[in-house]
Amino acid sequence: MASSSTLTFPLFFSAASVFLTAAWALGINYGQIANNLPHPEAVIPLAKSIGVTRVKLYDADPHVLKAFANTGVEFVVGLGNEYLNAMGDAKQALSWVKTNVQCYLPATKISCIAVGNEVLTFNDSSLSSHLLPAMENIQQALVSLNLHHQVFVTTPHNLGVLDVSYPPSAAVFRRDLSQKLSCILDFHCKVGSPFLVNAYPFFAYKANPKQIPLDFVLFEGSGIVDSGTGLHYDNMFYAQIDAVHSAMEKLGYKNVRLQISETGWPSKGDADEAGASPENAKKYNGNLLKLLSEKKGTPMRPNMNLNVYVFALFNENQKPGPSSERNFGLFKPDGTPVYNLGFNVTGLPDSNSGGSSDGTMPSVSLPAGSPPNGYLSITADDAAERPPLLGALSMICLTIPIIFLHCKLI
Numbered sequence: 001m002a003s004s005s006t007l008t009f010p011l012f013f014s015a016a017s018v019f020l021t022a023a024w025a026l027g028i029n030y031g032q033i034a035n036n037l038p039h040p041e042a043v044i045p046l047a048k049s050i051g052v053t054r055v056k057l058y059d060a061d062p063h064v065l066k067a068f069a070n071t072g073v074e075f076v077v078g079l080g081n082e083y084l085n086a087m088g089d090a091k092q093a094l095s096w097v098k099t100n101v102q103c104y105l106p107a108t109k110i111s112c113i114a115v116g117n118e119v120l121t122f123n124d125s126s127l128s129s130h131l132l133p134a135m136e137n138i139q140q141a142l143v144s145l146n147l148h149h150q151v152f153v154t155t156p157h158n159l160g161v162l163d164v165s166y167p168p169s170a171a172v173f174r175r176d177l178s179q180k181l182s183c184i185l186d187f188h189c190k191v192g193s194p195f196l197v198n199a200y201p202f203f204a205y206k207a208n209p210k211q212i213p214l215d216f217v218l219f220e221g222s223g224i225v226d227s228g229t230g231l232h233y234d235n236m237f238y239a240q241i242d243a244v245h246s247a248m249e250k251l252g253y254k255n256v257r258l259q260i261s262e263t264g265w266p267s268k269g270d271a272d273e274a275g276a277s278p279e280n281a282k283k284y285n286g287n288l289l290k291l292l293s294e295k296k297g298t299p300m301r302p303n304m305n306l307n308v309y310v311f312a313l314f315n316e317n318q319k320p321g322p323s324s325e326r327n328f329g330l331f332k333p334d335g336t337p338v339y340n341l342g343f344n345v346t347g348l349p350d351s352n353s354g355g356s357s358d359g360t361m362p363s364v365s366l367p368a369g370s371p372p373n374g375y376l377s378i379t380a381d382d383a384a385e386r387p388p389l390l391g392a393l394s395m396i397c398l399t400i401p402i403i404f405l406h407c408k409l410i
Helices: 009-020 040-049 062-067 090-100 125-144 175-191 201-207 236-250 278-293
Strands: 026-029 052-056 074-079 109-115 152-154 156-158 162-164 195-198 258-263 308-311 389-395 398-404
Touching (some): 040 052, 040 062, 074 090, 090 125, 109 125, 125 152, 175 195, 195 236, 236 258, 236 278, 278 308
Parallel strands (some): 026 052, 026 308, 052 074, 109 152, 156 195, 195 258
16 A cells, blocks of 8 residues: 655645544545555544544455554454455454454454455355354354454345335345344344444446436435335435334334444446436535434334444545546545535544543534435445336325345455
8 A cells, every 4th residue: 555645635624624533433445545645643633533433344454453552443454255254263263363453452442353245145145154153253252252242243134135225114135135134133133243334325326327416415305105014214325224123123123223334425437327426425425414413213213323434534546446436535645635625614623533521522513504415225236137126106196116226346
């Protein structure tokens, strides 16, 4: 990973600080599929200046984990899909935990191991049979090292695991995955770890921009009512989350915690990627942060502590796939914001600290005209692998056919 000059960072800290700094603990995905990213040491003041307290990695990069030692930032480390088969060997799982987790504790705060990423809907279906054994062996390794009370084990899923997602109350998991998901949910029950979901309303709009109103996807519409429960959903993001809640409940796992391991919006895309623009990215992420600042749960789980990891910290110039994949970042590699969310912050921290002078996080004045509104849940598998499922929404005397789609490259 190439190092960029750190001299540019202090020049924009006051501007960057208006972005995420708030009174809640915000998570960020720190992807590194790029050759122009700054050294991890240079990322620390940036992360602190914008109020990030939780970081999710897709590996266990020693440079990052060493750099963030004694910063108080909490980490999710990733165990890549390519290692799942090897983790079926308990000895290798123990070795991996010792090398990639134990050796950094307690200086670096590692709270979670994400075993694989979107494995059940991955192109290589053979990996799915290795997922749960890998999770179990990693968990057993933590137990043997007496780390299981501070580090939990889980795995992120995309919304392609759902067969039906609208209305949220009718959501069910795919039949071909329900048994595997039931076993994974049982694992979560036993060890007390959360079920992770990657939720992207962007992909729903991208798949069907003529039929899905953009304002609802961007939290700016009047919302819909779930005919099954009478619950009102004023944004698609919450409806997606509750669709997963409903599907889990149908399998008998109502009390498993749900966390959002990825969500975001790209600032740029190819000509056929509708909605990918800095304006829409600003609206999506800005309105998302307003929802988080209100500290409310979803309609189905109003008391839910919604833990969200925004995707992503930086644009990644070497990610494969369409242009959008390389443009989900909040920041360019030189540390300048990709777009300005327009927050007004009082009590800004200086360039060396993420907190205010009295040790509390600064208050945030949210931009006017940014209601926390949105749309319904739309999900599906990789469009290349499964045909999309169709549904319908009747709203304001208008019936809108919906494609249930979610697809993101990893």
